[in-house]
Amino acid sequence: MKACIAQFRSIWEDSRENLRRARAQVEEAASRGADLICFPEQFLTGWSPGAPRHAEGPGGPLVQEMQEMAAASGIHLLGAVAERWSPKPRNTCLAIGPQGQVLATYAKTHLFTPGGEHLHFSPGDQIATFSVGTCRCGIAICYDLRFAPLFRVYALAGVHCMLVPAAWPCRRMPAWEALVAARAVEIQGYVLGINTTGKTPVEEYCGGSLAADPNGRIIARAGTGDELLEVEVDPAVADAVRHRIPVQKDFRPDLYHRLMQEGDHYP
Numbered sequence: 001m002k003a004c005i006a007q008f009r010s011i012w013e014d015s016r017e018n019l020r021r022a023r024a025q026v027e028e029a030a031s032r033g034a035d036l037i038c039f040p041e042q043f044l045t046g047w048s049p050g051a052p053r054h055a056e057g058p059g060g061p062l063v064q065e066m067q068e069m070a071a072a073s074g075i076h077l078l079g080a081v082a083e084r085w086s087p088k089p090r091n092t093c094l095a096i097g098p099q100g101q102v103l104a105t106y107a108k109t110h111l112f113t114p115g116g117e118h119l120h121f122s123p124g125d126q127i128a129t130f131s132v133g134t135c136r137c138g139i140a141i142c143y144d145l146r147f148a149p150l151f152r153v154y155a156l157a158g159v160h161c162m163l164v165p166a167a168w169p170c171r172r173m174p175a176w177e178a179l180v181a182a183r184a185v186e187i188q189g190y191v192l193g194i195n196t197t198g199k200t201p202v203e204e205y206c207g208g209s210l211a212a213d214p215n216g217r218i219i220a221r222a223g224t225g226d227e228l229l230e231v232e233v234d235p236a237v238a239d240a241v242r243h244r245i246p247v248q249k250d251f252r253p254d255l256y257h258r259l260m261q262e263g264d265h266y267p
Contacts, residue, residue, distance in 0.1 A: 001135040001161070003036045004029035005229040007209045007222045009198035010046040015054060018044045019065050022079075025228055030073035032230065035132050038078040040165045040196035040209075041142050042091065045082070047167035048202050049117040052082035055089040063094065063102075071100030076132050078139070078163055078194075083107065088122045093139050093165055095130045103130040106139035110147050115202075117143075127153055135160050135235045142166035145179040145193075148186055155187040155248055160235040162187065165194045170206040177210060177218070184212035188247060189238045190231075197225060214241040 006025045011017045022039060029037040041047050044062055045054050056062060062081050070077040075098055083092035083105075091108040107124025111117040127150070128139045138159035144150055145164055154162060162183065168176045176193065184191040190213055197207035209222040211231040222229045242248065 001036060001132045001233040001235075002032075002034045003038060003161075003192060003211075003231045003233055004032065004034040005192055005194045005209045005211065005220070005222065005227075005231060006037055006039045006043075007195060007197055007207050007225075007227040007229060008040050008043050009205075009226050010040070010043050010196055010200065012046045012200050013053065015044045015062060019062075019069075023069050026069045026073050026075060026077065028228055030075045032228075034075060034230070036076040036078065036137075038163050038165060038192060038194045039080070040194050041093075041167045042080050042082065043165070043196065044079070046200045046202070047142075047196070048200075049112060049115040049120065051120045052089050055082040055084045057084045060084075066094070067096055067100040067102070070096040070098060074098045076103075078165065080141070080165055082121075085122050088120060090122050090124060091117070091141060092124075093128075093141055095128070095137070095139065097130075104128040104139065106141070108141040108144065109150055110143045112143045127157060129154070129157055129159055135233055137161045137163055140164045142168060145176075145183060148183070151183045151187050152251070155189065159187070159189055160238040161190040161192065161233050163192050163194065167196045167203065167205060168193075168208075169203040173206060173208055176208060180210055181212045181216040181218065184214060185216035186247075188214045188241045188245070190214060190233045192231060192233075195222075214238045
């Protein structure tokens with residue numbers, strides 16, 4: 001699978017302009033022969049932990065625009081919207097196929113409580129996978145990177161590549177790179193971190209999108225500005241690493257569960 005990471009500076013809450021710029025990147029990725037293009041977290045409006053102004057239901061106008069872009073260029077597309085939900089909207093990412101069909105929908109599982117995201121959004125409670133050719137992909141969003149058990153579930157689901165759109169700020173970039181690499185080692189698969197760049201009323205972002213291979217080696221890295229970063233993902237490499245070191249078989253989930261239930265170990 002040839003993937004393009006679209007490191008993207010969102011114009012704050014200007015979905016029309018962001019769509020125009022995104023369309024150009026989709027066309028460019030398709031011209032390079034990419035199978036998939038991935039955009040950052042809430043790229044059409046900019047990420048905000050506050051109440052979203054642009055929440056929409058299934059098949060809403062922003063989703064339709066992304067579907068039309070994917071279909072026009074014949075490429076898979078990963079993009080995000082604020083999804084209308086009860087009691088609060090969800091921070092949702094969609095995988096769209098080259099005919100414009102929605103292949104998978106993932107709502108951010110771990111909301112960023114230090115920024116108050118949980119006050120205005122509902123968390124998701126399901127994983128989401130889809131395939132690009134023989135490559136099985138999973139979706140997580142930004143803060144999810146800090147929660148290894150979620151990635152363990154994806155590993156058990158047989159994903160070769162995790163796609164992680166994010167709005168990861170400049171001041172926490174060392175953690176960004178460390179976590180992308182760590183999750184790749186843990187799942188023995190590829191992890192693509194798709195970050196935003198530029199300054200919004202919420203934060204300042206420095207890009208630094210990157211990809212790690214199943215051994216945790218960084219194989220692609222973006223700079224600080226808008227960029228279309230190409231990554232080659234080979235499912236056979238992930239399968240070979242898992243065969244050589246069968247980590248998933250050596251997990252002891254029953255033991256971990258028991259230890260977590262024994263309160264004497266915790267303050």
